[in-house]
Amino acid sequence: MxxxxxxxxxxxxxxxxxxxxxxxxxxxxxxxxxxxxxxxxxxxxxxxxxxxxxxxxxxxxxxxxxxxxxxxxxxxxxxxxxxxxxxxxxxxxxxxxxxxxxxxxxxxxxxxxxxxxxxxxxxxxxxxxxxxxxxxxxxxxxxxxxxxITYSPIAHAFVTDEFTLAQLREVYEAVLGRALDPANFRRQILAQGAVEPTGRHVTGTSHRPPALYRSNPAHSRHSLTIEETS
Amino acid sequence: MxxxxxxxxxxxxxxxxxxxxxxxxxxxxxxxxxxxxxxxxxxxxxxxxxxxxxxxxxxxxxxxxxxxxxxxxxxxxxxxxxxxxxxxxxxxxxxxxxxxxxxxxxxxxxxxxxxxxxxxxxxxxxxxxxxxxxxxxxxxxxxxxxxxITYSPIAHAFVTDEFTLAQLREVYEAVLGRALDPANFRRQILAQGAVEPTGRHVTGTSHRPPALYRSNPAHSRHSLTIEETS
Missing domain, CATH: 3.90.79.10 (Nucleoside Triphosphate Pyrophosphohydrolase)
Structure with missing residues (x-):
């Protein structure tokens, strides 16, 4: 009472x-x-x-x-x-x-x-x-x-509405204080479904411009096992 | 201030x-x-x-x-x-x-x-x-x-120090309000490493007594994807 x-x-x-x-x-x-x-x-x-x-x-x-x-x-x-x-x-x-x-x-x-x-x-x-x-x-x-950051999509709070996977990886690296393997990170982040491609790419930067992603609003929680680089 | x-x-x-x-x-x-x-x-x-x-x-x-x-x-x-x-x-x-x-x-x-x-x-x-x-x-x-309960070992708080996997599954089922497939649950719970076998079994119950497990103190956080039964 x-x-x-x-x-x-x-x-x-x-x-x-x-x-x-x-x-x-x-x-x-x-x-x-x-x-x-x-x-x-x-x-x-x-x-x-x-x-x-x-x-x-x-x-x-x-x-x-x-x-x-x-x-x-x-x-x-x-x-x-x-x-x-x-x-x-x-x-x-x-x-x-x-x-x-x-x-x-x-x-x-x-x-x-x-x-x-x-x-x-x-x-x-x-x-x-x-x-x-x-x-x-x-x-x-x-x-x-x-x-x-390892079990929820809070990393998205540090990036803009549309972001590259490299930008998202940099957030994880900054928070966790260690380098992450880009290929493993890409595979894991796409597998857990918390981000989705926008269909757009970064413009005017290079021969192969990186794809832009956004948060997947249908995915309220995820789980991500971060593998360290060797 | x-x-x-x-x-x-x-x-x-x-x-x-x-x-x-x-x-x-x-x-x-x-x-x-x-x-x-x-x-x-x-x-x-x-x-x-x-x-x-x-x-x-x-x-x-x-x-x-x-x-x-x-x-x-x-x-x-x-x-x-x-x-x-x-x-x-x-x-x-x-x-x-x-x-x-x-x-x-x-x-x-x-x-x-x-x-x-x-x-x-x-x-x-x-x-x-x-x-x-x-x-x-x-x-x-x-x-x-x-x-x-889906990303931490809090289910262990509802069981005694030593428990069978069936008892642990019943905790998940009670909290989540749905039946879980015993074989899938067993595979997932063992894969994520939050429990470890004690080497002991339930005594005096049956021809094939169930194994007893305990929390793995080295495993402070886990992640578990619960699959529904079909």
């Missing part, structure tokens, strides 16, 4: 936004995420996930989207609930439960600049020393991304 | 506990769940998921477990976070966000009686008219259970 708590606790909504970009050292494409520098205590001066208090009059996802827009200028088309973090000691001095959303942004969405002096993009695997338990949250989100 | 909400909102933790039992009409094994009759407003007299306010001094899962034990007498060995439900209008007169856990209980755990005059088990697919948005939550949990 639900009933009212007597004490006043805080509920925050935060968002992990992943985009794929080249790593500044290695040049290999890898997940990045935007962080916001805290301008007040607790953890003043540290970087944190974009977020804020749950708004009184907004559903959870709406509130996450609004606070993300306000703090970073980003408005990803799709936010999905990731997990609620609510350990007793995660915020000093008060009980704060944070409901965390995540978003995967496409190459063309990512092109928009983030907005604000205290907002920057970071290589997701390299961040540490964030405010609150946000190191744990980023790690959890990365683990979920790497697991989910 | 996380910061404090000014208003006081309530945070509840509730749990969907699934056990597999025969349907009273059809006799086919199907998911059941315990519900608690509300003894105060709002929704006095209606059935609701077991739950209660988040305890001040407890982490989310601990609080969900404690309130489940207090309201039903059940203490499943494994609680997993399912989803946070927080629509503005889900509870009359106040804003309540509910973080919902789920538990899958084994045949031998399920044998323990639930405790309390206002607690009963119901066929999960048949419940409706619950308090709050709990109809939506039960439907969400069933959908998640039916999706997740």
């Amino acid at each position: 639900e009933s009212t708590t007597q004490q006043c606790l805080s509920l925050a909504v935060s968002t992990v936004v992943f985009a794929l970009r080249p790593h500044p050292s290695t040049g290999r494409t890898t997940p990045w995420l935007p962080l916001v520098r805290r301008i007040r205590e607790p953890y003043e001066g540290l970087w944190a996930l974009p977020g804020g208090p749950l708004e009184d009059d907004q559903d959870l996802a709406d509130s996450a989207g609004a606070t993300l827009l306000r703090t970073t200028g980003l408005a990803p088309r799709h936010l999905e609930q990731l997990y609620a973090f609510g350990n007793v000691d995660r915020s000093p001095g008060e009980r704060v439960v944070s409901i965390v959303y995540w978003a995967l942004v496409r190459r063309d969405e990512d092109a928009r600049a983030i907005d604000g002096d205290n907002v920057e993009w970071f290589v997701a695997d390299d961040v540490h020393g964030l405010a609150f338990d946000h190191d744990v949250i980023v790690r959890y989100a990365l683990d979920r991304l790497r697991a989910k | 996380e910061s404090t909400t000014q208003q006081c909102l309530s945070l509840a933790v509730s749990t969907v506990v699934f056990a597999l039992r025969p349907h009273p009409s059809t006799g086919r094994t199907t998911p059941w769940l315990p519900l608690v009759r509300r003894i105060r407003e709002p929704y006095e007299g209606l059935w609701a998921l077991p739950g209660g306010p988040l305890e001040d001094d407890q982490d989310l899962a601990d609080s969900a477990g404690a309130t489940l034990l207090r309201t039903t007498g059940l203490a499943p060995r494994h609680l997993e976070q399912l989803y946070a439900f927080g629509n503005v209008d889900r509870s009359p007169g106040e804003r309540v966000v509910s973080i919902v856990y789920w538990a899958l209980v084994r045949r031998d755990e399920d044998a323990r009686a639930i405790d309390g005059d206002n607690v009963e088990w119901f066929v999960a697919d048949d419940v409706h008219g619950l308090a709050f948005d709990h109809d939506v939550i039960v439907r969400y949990a069933l959908d998640r259970l039916r999706a997740k």
